[in-house]
Amino acid sequence: MGARCPAVACGALALCLALAASTNPGFVVRITQAGLDYAHQQGIAVLEKELAQLKLQDISGDFRIRHVGKVHYELSSRDHGSFDLKVENVYIKISLKLGSDASGKPTIDTSDCSTRISQVRVRFSGKFGWLYNLFHSAIESTFRKVLESKVCETVANSVRSDLQPYLRTLPVTARIDAMAGIDYSLVAPPAATAQSLDVDLKGEFFSLAHRSAAPFPPLPLALPPDHDRMVYFGASSYFFNTASFAYHAAGALVFEITDAMIPKGVDFHLNTSTFSAFVPQLEKMYPDMLMKLRLSAPSAPFLNIGPGGLLLRPVVDVQAYAILPNSSLAPLFLLGLTGNVSAVIDVKSGHVVGSLKVGRMKLSLKQSDVGTFQVRTLQSIMNIFASSILLPRLNARLDQGFPLPLPDRIQLSKILVQFHQNFLLLGADVHYQPRGWR
Missing domain, CATH: 3.15.10.10 (Bactericidal permeability-increasing protein; domain 1)
Incomplete structure (x- = not known):
């Protein structure tokens, strides 16, 4: 027949x-012929x-x-x-x-x-x-x-x-974790051409506890005329940056490092005895005490997407504390940390996953309760904390990824990842696994 x-x-x-007022999408789905x-x-x-x-x-x-x-x-x-x-x-x-x-x-x-x-x-x-x-x-x-x-x-x-x-079964909103979700609602009617069908989605992360509009608009997103795969997903920089905004608003961009978190094989401890080599006053003011580092982002970090890949330039405050015998915390110093972070993107089981790699970092002393000291001497030890403790935890979370807007029982294969100015392009073939329609 x-x-x-x-x-x-x-x-x-x-x-x-759901159809809504037309605006620039944060996420575009293209279904090719x-x-x-x-x-x-x-x-x-x-x-x-x-x-x-x-x-x-x-x-x-x-x-x-x-x-x-x-x-x-x-x-x-x-x-x-x-x-x-x-x-x-x-x-x-x-x-x-x-x-x-x-x-x-x-x-x-x-x-x-x-x-x-x-x-x-x-x-x-x-x-x-x-x-x-x-x-x-x-x-x-x-x-x-x-x-x-x-x-x-x-x-x-x-x-x-x-x-x-x-x-x-198509997710209008997709819950990612206990803190954030994604809005995949439509912002314009589907646009048909002779070779494809384009669907413009809002493509916006939001905080589950405190949902608010992103303080920046999405830029125009035009996909290249590629037709080698059955479906393409265009994720703009706006899409990723609303994730940063949502997690920052949810208070999720705060990390604490303690001595118990230092991997085995690292030949130092997070205590005043170790840091006294860089901050001499510590040995006199807080002798032989454990320390805690609290890392937080004063503002949501923004990600840049270009033909060379994804680049993040976070600004992080590092507050150091001495843990007193009664378990209370004594502030020691506050460092400002900036650096380049690159990202690798892939697709697994219908989820976009990633991993970060930290480049060169720059430290500055923003405040000290233990006198002045040379910040550059702390560079090597902060690199160790970032690469051996912070980065593995971030990458473990990024490996869980976030879901693509796919209806039920759709599997992707032949994944293609490309970087363009202000957006990431993912291409794939699809396979539908039926299971009795009635």
């Missing part, structure tokens, strides 16, 4: 969410299964047979015998209406459907098969009209009971 249903193909992978063709194949497979289970209603009619006269016939489940029905060349044209409900979840329904069947062949058997076969052409014509109406009815039911629930 052949069929044409491009609207179903678009609906299955279009990632169409190869992706639409694949969705078309999946839609046809589902439709074929639905039509194979089609039950015909009782039919009746009148016709004339030469030399016999007028004959009235009825075909119903009360009759005995059987017949073979062969349908050739089924053409289906479907128009889908996309929208959203009050919760922002996608909705889909058929707005128009037409079917044309070029030929229906019927061959009867049983006791009266020879008689029915005398007027097979009249019955075939009736069957064709009944089937054409039933096909569109089946399509409409399948869209409402199968495709609509499936689209609801």
Whole structure:
């Protein structure tokens, strides 16, 4: 059976969410012709299964047979015998209406459907098969009209009971962890071209506890005309920087380093005895006491994306404390730390994951409660803290990643990662794993 249903193909992978006022997207999904063709194949497979289970209603009619006269016939489940029905060349044209409900979840329904069947062949058997076969052409014509109406009815039911629930598996908002989520709502209607379908999403991280608008707007995002993969994801610098803003607003960009966190094999401890080599006053003021370092970002760090990759230039405050015998903390000094951090991006199991690499850092003394000292002498020890303690913990979190806007049971393969000015481009082929539509 052949069929044409491009609207179903678009609906299955279009990632169409609630329509909103047009604005620059933070995240763009492009479904190429190869992706639409694949969705078309999946839609046809589902439709074929639905039509194979089609039950015909009782039919009746009148016709004339030469030399016999007028004959009235009825075909119903009360009759005995059987017949073979062969349908050739089924053409289906479907128009889908996309929208959203009050919760922002996608909705889909058929707005128009037409079917044309070029030929229906019927061959009867049983006791009266020879008689029915005398007027097979009249019955075939009736069957064709009944089937054409039933096909569109089946399509409409399948869209409402199968495709609509499936689209609801598409995340409008995706919870990442206990602190942040992602808003993947649509900001403009899908834009179709001769080769692809583009869907503009809000693409914004937000704090679960204190959701507020990002204090910066998204820049225009135009994907390159690549068509080697079925689907492309364009994540702008705005998308990543709202993550930084959300986690900073949630108070998540604060890290504490204690002596117990120093890996085995590192030949020093986080105490005043070690630091007295760099800050001589410590040995006299706080002899042989454990220390704690509290790292915090005074403002949300911003990530830059360019053809060379992803670069982060964080500004970090490092407050050092001495842990007194009664467990209270005595402030020692406050350092300002800046440096270059590069990021590596990949996709695993439908999640964007990453890892950071710290480049050269620069220290400055912002405040001291233990007198003046040469900050540059602390450079090497701070590098060790960053590379052996802080970075592994950050990378462990980044390895969990965040989810891409994918409906249920979609797997990605042949992952492509490219860097462009102000956005990251991810390409992939898709594979759908069906599991019974009804």
